[in-house]
Amino acid sequence: MEDKGYTFIKHEKPFRYEEDGLTVTRGTAWSGPGCHIGCGVLLYTDQDGRFVKAEGDPENPFNQGRLCVRCLAVEEAVNHEDRLKYPMRRAKEDRGKDKFERITWDEAFEYIVEKFNGYKEEFGPESVTFWQGTGRDVPTWITRLTWSFGSPNWVYAVSGSSCYIPRVAACFATTGAFWLGDYSQVLPGRYDDPQWELPETIVVWGNNPIISNADGMFGHWVTDCMKRGSKLITVDPRRTWIANKSAHFLQLRPGTDAALAMAMLDTIITEDIYDHDFVDRWCYGFEELAARVSEYPAERAAEITGIPAEKIRCAARALANSKNAIMQWGLAIDMTKEALPATHAISALFEITGNVEKPGAMIVPTSIQYSAGGWGREFLSEEVAQKRIGLQKYPLLQSGFQLVSPDELFKTIDTGDPYPIKAAWLQQTNFIACPSPDLHHTLKVARKLDFIVAIDLFMTPTIMALADVVLPCSSFVERDGIRIGDGAQRGEVINKVTQIGECKSDMEVNLELGRRLNPEAWPWADVQEMYTELLQNTGCSFEELQEVGPAYPPFEYHRHEKGLLRPDGQPGFNTPTGRIELWSIFYDQCGLDPLPYFEEPVPGPVSTPDLFEEYPLILTTGARRWSYFHSEHRQVKHLRAMHPNPTVEVHTLDCKKYGVHDGDWVWVENQRGRCKCQVKENNISKPGLCSTDHGWWYPEAPAEEADGLFGLFDTAVNQLFPWEPGRSGFGTNYKSSICKIYLVKEGE
Ligand SMILES: Nc1nc2c(c(=O)[nH]1)N[C@H]1C(S)=C(S)[C@@H](COP(=O)(O)OP(=O)(O)OC[C@H]3O[C@@H](n4cnc5c(=O)[nH]c(N)nc54)[C@H](O)[C@@H]3O)O[C@H]1N2
Ligand SMILES: Nc1nc2c(c(=O)[nH]1)N[C@H]1C(S)=C(S)[C@@H](COP(=O)(O)OP(=O)(O)OC[C@H]3O[C@@H](n4cnc5c(=O)[nH]c(N)nc54)[C@H](O)[C@@H]3O)O[C@H]1N2
Numbered sequence: 001m002e003d004k005g006y007t008f009i010k011h012e013k014p015f016r017y018e019e020d021g022l023t024v025t026r027g028t029a030w031s032g033p034g035c036h037i038g039c040g041v042l043l044y045t046d047q048d049g050r051f052v053k054a055e056g057d058p059e060n061p062f063n064q065g066r067l068c069v070r071c072l073a074v075e076e077a078v079n080h081e082d083r084l085k086y087p088m089r090r091a092k093e094d095r096g097k098d099k100f101e102r103i104t105w106d107e108a109f110e111y112i113v114e115k116f117n118g119y120k121e122e123f124g125p126e127s128v129t130f131w132q133g134t135g136r137d138v139p140t141w142i143t144r145l146t147w148s149f150g151s152p153n154w155v156y157a158v159s160g161s162s163c164y165i166p167r168v169a170a171c172f173a174t175t176g177a178f179w180l181g182d183y184s185q186v187l188p189g190r191y192d193d194p195q196w197e198l199p200e201t202i203v204v205w206g207n208n209p210i211i212s213n214a215d216g217m218f219g220h221w222v223t224d225c226m227k228r229g230s231k232l233i234t235v236d237p238r239r240t241w242i243a244n245k246s247a248h249f250l251q252l253r254p255g256t257d258a259a260l261a262m263a264m265l266d267t268i269i270t271e272d273i274y275d276h277d278f279v280d281r282w283c284y285g286f287e288e289l290a291a292r293v294s295e296y297p298a299e300r301a302a303e304i305t306g307i308p309a310e311k312i313r314c315a316a317r318a319l320a321n322s323k324n325a326i327m328q329w330g331l332a333i334d335m336t337k338e339a340l341p342a343t344h345a346i347s348a349l350f351e352i353t354g355n356v357e358k359p360g361a362m363i364v365p366t367s368i369q370y371s372a373g374g375w376g377r378e379f380l381s382e383e384v385a386q387k388r389i390g391l392q393k394y395p396l397l398q399s400g401f402q403l404v405s406p407d408e409l410f411k412t413i414d415t416g417d418p419y420p421i422k423a424a425w426l427q428q429t430n431f432i433a434c435p436s437p438d439l440h441h442t443l444k445v446a447r448k449l450d451f452i453v454a455i456d457l458f459m460t461p462t463i464m465a466l467a468d469v470v471l472p473c474s475s476f477v478e479r480d481g482i483r484i485g486d487g488a489q490r491g492e493v494i495n496k497v498t499q500i501g502e503c504k505s506d507m508e509v510n511l512e513l514g515r516r517l518n519p520e521a522w523p524w525a526d527v528q529e530m531y532t533e534l535l536q537n538t539g540c541s542f543e544e545l546q547e548v549g550p551a552y553p554p555f556e557y558h559r560h561e562k563g564l565l566r567p568d569g570q571p572g573f574n575t576p577t578g579r580i581e582l583w584s585i586f587y588d589q590c591g592l593d594p595l596p597y598f599e600e601p602v603p604g605p606v607s608t609p610d611l612f613e614e615y616p617l618i619l620t621t622g623a624r625r626w627s628y629f630h631s632e633h634r635q636v637k638h639l640r641a642m643h644p645n646p647t648v649e650v651h652t653l654d655c656k657k658y659g660v661h662d663g664d665w666v667w668v669e670n671q672r673g674r675c676k677c678q679v680k681e682n683n684i685s686k687p688g689l690c691s692t693d694h695g696w697w698y699p700e701a702p703a704e705e706a707d708g709l710f711g712l713f714d715t716a717v718n719q720l721f722p723w724e725p726g727r728s729g730f731g732t733n734y735k736s737s738i739c740k741i742y743l744v745k746e747g748e
């Protein structure tokens with residue numbers, strides 16, 4: 001081990017030991033089944049090598065022994081009889097039919113290599129595309145696979161890339177970094193570390209951290225802080241548990257977040273309670289911002305958002321007058337069409353109040369990963385890189401973002417313009433059932449692909465409808481792995497404790513396939529050797545980290561003052577002006593409005609009043625559930641029991657108005673399509689708002705496409721949404737639409 005200033009954990013026991021006739025292995029729970037964070041776990045196996053249970057590891061500073069319900073039930077998912085256990089192949093004309101045949105791994109790899117190389121030769125490497133879903137643990141490996149094959153087309157098939165990416169894009173464009181709330185997670189001593197200070201205020205904005213634990217953030221850090229005295233401001237159309245515990249609850253109409261943020265900015269500026277010193281020294285464009293937000297006094301925002309003006313002002317004052325504050329924001333900000341200006345406005349709230357790079361405020365964690373944002377870009381030629389789909393239409397994609405514009409990709413697959421797309425590699429995504437809108441159109445277009453390979457833990461509607469080759473993937477207890485970066489920066493390991501069927505991990509598969517496609521890019525003998533290369537910043541090999549992880553990089557506050565946020569070592573932020581750009585030079589150069597703005601969601605009561613007469617309820621979708629990660633876990637009995645069917649939350653007054661009752665099956669419909677849900681009568685929203693689940697399908701329903709594709713055609717809420725991103729190419733309205741509800745007739 002080499003000393004690189006990292007802090008390690010002193011464990012009492014080795015990483016593997018015996019206890020009461022079981023073997024206990026310490027490690028991390030990271031995906032699959034799906035999860036964003038990677039909690040410290042103790043994994044128990046019996047004498048036959050069978051995985052028995054997972055428990056939280058009290059020695060791990062990240063989760064301190066706590067686990068969510070999906071990890072407590074992970075044994076059921078791992079040992080489930082429906083797991084894919086060996087590679088399979090199906091003739092292209094049998095897509096949609098349950099006609100897969102078992103093949104060997106070698107046959108699978110050889111077939112894929114032959115196909116991919118064939119397209120490369122005839123149509124160029126850009127004709128082969130590589131798809132992932134939400135960032136489980138695949139970006140590092142899939143980018144290397146994509147780029148070392150020579151393709152620029154790395155795909156995440158959600159319209160407007162509207163998960164996390166809009167927030168990251170907006171923060172990078174305007175501040176040169178991405179910001180996280182400081183819950184002490186970067187310090188191994190956590191809440192007891194003397195450097196850390198408790199946030200006085202936590203603003204929970206379009207996020208439900210207790211349930212979603214999103215993007216590297218462990219939700220119970222919020223309750224840990226609440227217990228120590230932090231006050232909350234919550235911005236959500238639904239009265240969540242956290243909203244009920246908040247000093248200020250701003251119950252807004254979905255999709256109006258930017259208007260609310262601008263009114264709060266206006267209050268803070270006109271009442272002169274912003275941080276003058278920070279704004280003078282570190283912000284650019286304050287006067288212009290002040291002029292723009294003066295168009296949104298609280299009274300105007302009250303009309304738009306439905307929140308009384310005085311409530312908006314009080315919340316703005318509480319934030320501005322706090323010694324330090326965290327912006328705990330979430331997906332709802334990305335899932336609005338003009339997500340970029342919304343993010344710009346919301347970030348300005350913590351920026352002009354000086355909640356930057358100080359304890360208990362917003363921080364930029366030290367990066368462990370030299371591969372952040374993708375690994376192996378050097379294998380992609382600049383000439384081919386310019387062919388990335390969407391780059392011409394959306395200049396913002398130039399700014400270090402390596403993904404395609406998914407909206408443009410579907411047009412390209414459909415039309416062959418500007419070039420043919422022939423193949424797709426699907427890794428960790430169930431795209432027709434979960435991220436992609438416009439199900440029938442999407443399916444029709446995707447079917448034009450000549451060759452589709454998927455790797456997954458389970459059979460899914462996407463695989464049944466589209467895949468020509470299926471590869472069985474390991475869960476996290478069946479593989480060695482590492483977790484570096486993403487959210488709370490720390491380096492740690494995932495340890496293999498069992499084997500199911502012939503499953504291989506994503507990393508083994510990418511290494512083995514990558515080596516066959518471009519040996520130079522994959523020189524390692526095995527995954528452990530590959531991990532050691534990636535861990536080089538920690539000074540540990542994979543095997544060393546098994547014993548001493550997690551590894552924490554050195555961290556300090558106020559880095560903008562010390563020249564630690566810019567590559568040239570100058571003080572300030574990594575933007576053209578060296579300041580936080582409230583007026584963005586980069587947006588201006590991309591032909592976008594350099595200041596935040598608000599645009600009404602479409603469709604909606606204001607933007608499309610005629611449609612709203614026919615579909616008189618506001619619709620939001622996808623609020624996270626404890627027991628499911630997106631479209632996963634529906635086969636896991638004890639998790640399914642917690643939430644057996646897709647639901648639509650309807651207010652009591654609307655239940656009366658539309659003649660429906662709790663437990664009734666209804667159609668939720670708008671001008672684009674409909675889906676079937678069970679009514680959950682409650683009053684957590686205002687009357688006039690419905691909220692549905694997302695990602696539903698029924699693993700127990702008939703599988704073949706002709707028989708409904710696991711019930712998907714009835715149940716997919718994304719039939720109600722189009723491929724339609726915001727002006728920048730980022731953001732879309734999955735969480736702010738309109739609908740009507742009516743009872744499902746017998747036999748339907
Ligand atoms: N209406 C609406 N739609 C939404 C949302 C919403 O709020 N509302 N949310 C959106 C968001 S934010 C996102 S990120 C997308 C998510 O979209 P996706 O990430 O595509 O999510 P899933 O549909 O769960 O697909 C994940 C698939 O990967 C498999 N899998 C899990 N772990 C592993 C693994 O380790 N290896 C491999 N190879 N496979 C694995 C699972 O079995 C599953 O089939 O959905 C979006 N869709
Ligand atoms: N259990 C579980 N955890 C997950 C996931 C999962 O599927 N299941 N998915 C993971 C993924 S990929 C993501 S992106 C994250 C997302 O996790 P979060 O960021 O927490 O997002 P959601 O739960 O979709 O929505 C959060 C809140 O936004 C509110 N909301 C809806 N519309 C609006 C709006 O227009 N404005 C505002 N301000 N609020 C609104 C909802 O009522 C909800 O309470 O969760 C991750 N974690």
Ligand SMILES: [Mo]
Binds near residue numbers: 134163164331
């Ligand atoms: Mo997401």
